[in-house]
Amino acid sequence: MAAQGSLPALIGKKRDGQRLEEAEIQSFVSAAALGTAQQAQIGAMLMAIRLRGMDMGETLALTRAMAASGRALAWPQAWHGRLVDKHSTGGVGDKVSLVLAPALAACGCKVPMISGRGLGHTGGTLDKLEAIPGFRVSLSPEEMRDALERVGCCIVGQSEELCPADRVLYALRDVTATVDSLPLITASILSKKAAEGLSALVLDVKYGGAALCPTMDSARRLARSLVWVSSRLGLRGAAVLTPMGQPLGLRLGHSLEVLEALEALRGGGPPDLRRLVTMLGGLLLWQCGLAEAAEQGQQLLGAALDDGSALATFEAMLGAQGVPPNTAKLLCTGTPAQRWQVLGRASSQEELKALAGGWVQQIEALPLAQVLHRLGAGRERAGDSINHRVGAELLVTAGQHLQEGEAWLRVHHDGGLDEEGRRALQAALRLAPEPPPGPPPFATETLLPAADMPGGRLEL
Numbered sequence: 001m002a003a004q005g006s007l008p009a010l011i012g013k014k015r016d017g018q019r020l021e022e023a024e025i026q027s028f029v030s031a032a033a034l035g036t037a038q039q040a041q042i043g044a045m046l047m048a049i050r051l052r053g054m055d056m057g058e059t060l061a062l063t064r065a066m067a068a069s070g071r072a073l074a075w076p077q078a079w080h081g082r083l084v085d086k087h088s089t090g091g092v093g094d095k096v097s098l099v100l101a102p103a104l105a106a107c108g109c110k111v112p113m114i115s116g117r118g119l120g121h122t123g124g125t126l127d128k129l130e131a132i133p134g135f136r137v138s139l140s141p142e143e144m145r146d147a148l149e150r151v152g153c154c155i156v157g158q159s160e161e162l163c164p165a166d167r168v169l170y171a172l173r174d175v176t177a178t179v180d181s182l183p184l185i186t187a188s189i190l191s192k193k194a195a196e197g198l199s200a201l202v203l204d205v206k207y208g209g210a211a212l213c214p215t216m217d218s219a220r221r222l223a224r225s226l227v228w229v230s231s232r233l234g235l236r237g238a239a240v241l242t243p244m245g246q247p248l249g250l251r252l253g254h255s256l257e258v259l260e261a262l263e264a265l266r267g268g269g270p271p272d273l274r275r276l277v278t279m280l281g282g283l284l285l286w287q288c289g290l291a292e293a294a295e296q297g298q299q300l301l302g303a304a305l306d307d308g309s310a311l312a313t314f315e316a317m318l319g320a321q322g323v324p325p326n327t328a329k330l331l332c333t334g335t336p337a338q339r340w341q342v343l344g345r346a347s348s349q350e351e352l353k354a355l356a357g358g359w360v361q362q363i364e365a366l367p368l369a370q371v372l373h374r375l376g377a378g379r380e381r382a383g384d385s386i387n388h389r390v391g392a393e394l395l396v397t398a399g400q401h402l403q404e405g406e407a408w409l410r411v412h413h414d415g416g417l418d419e420e421g422r423r424a425l426q427a428a429l430r431l432a433p434e435p436p437p438g439p440p441p442f443a444t445e446t447l448l449p450a451a452d453m454p455g456g457r458l459e460l
């Protein structure tokens, strides 16, 4: 029999469906982070958690232990209350962070945003920013502080010292079929946010065909878990449930998404992007007391996009993260041709034509993302290089009428779009003889911290 308190005993306890104590969770997490646990033991514990679940108290303990496994960021007292960030569970065409971070900074927040890279079909904010020549995603804590002092925001990758336990667990979850576990997802997301030293956090939990959560119900369960644990960590948290059946905005792919983010930062861009940015930001401004209500926060954010202050902050952020001043200026204030010159354009732009006439019901995000991924926009394994120029522009939106032969999508690629790819893209366009009954759903629900703990064991 395994010795009491030993790792095999803890694994056995969870395997048999028992609750783990806080000290037991801490001991598992430090063994994983310090490398004293064997990979097989970590994998077995992850599977036991995936199958047996954890209650909210265990999930909170796991989050705290993971956050404590590394260094925590600390900020000047004067910034406390105004340190904010956003986390999205991952979407297609989701360039919100590029617009939201500078817009919040222009409204008086400090935004030490830590973002990720794309893996699978969803894009990563860091990959989008790296489409800009010279942009550096790794800043030391001192450089981050300098950027927050001078600019108000930065968008960086997770450093080696922050949450080492998450890096170990996440890599093993990927290869042990234990990614889709609500306590493991909650602890992974929030341990990093806890180590960021934030005052408030807003979570964009996406659901639908191209999202981590397939249904609105599962997104609601994840959102409740995230909001409850955030509040116990001392973070003012709120979550918004948003559909991810169609892409966000009209442009997909790294360089094209940077261009669309710049349009939003100039007060334009597609309405769904601006609406999501102002909605998420409005909640944050309200949560940290810079607005009296979320609606007022939305207006403040909208004004920062319209009056050029968010764009000026973005330009300053590029400078603070290594982009030469001339490049940053051309990108932010140059003509469209100058912006393309900075980002570089793919060698081919090919338009796809509608194979029949009809009303656009939906343009499915998942097949578009999968084809772009194969054309080089995504990576198969962490560390693979990607082609920032590959992407697509939607030329229509749901609710519009298309004639047979009319162009609906422009694909940017450097070769490789074949008949199979074209067929897959054409299948993403859903047409019908009648117009759709109404506009596509936007944000369907906002969750704020509730006094009650979400019930018992939570499953995705």
Ligand code: IUR
Residues within 6 Å of the ligand: 089, 179, 184, 185, 186, 188, 189, 212
């Ligand atoms: N993003 C994270 O930071 N952690 C997770 O477990 C998932 C997405 I899934």
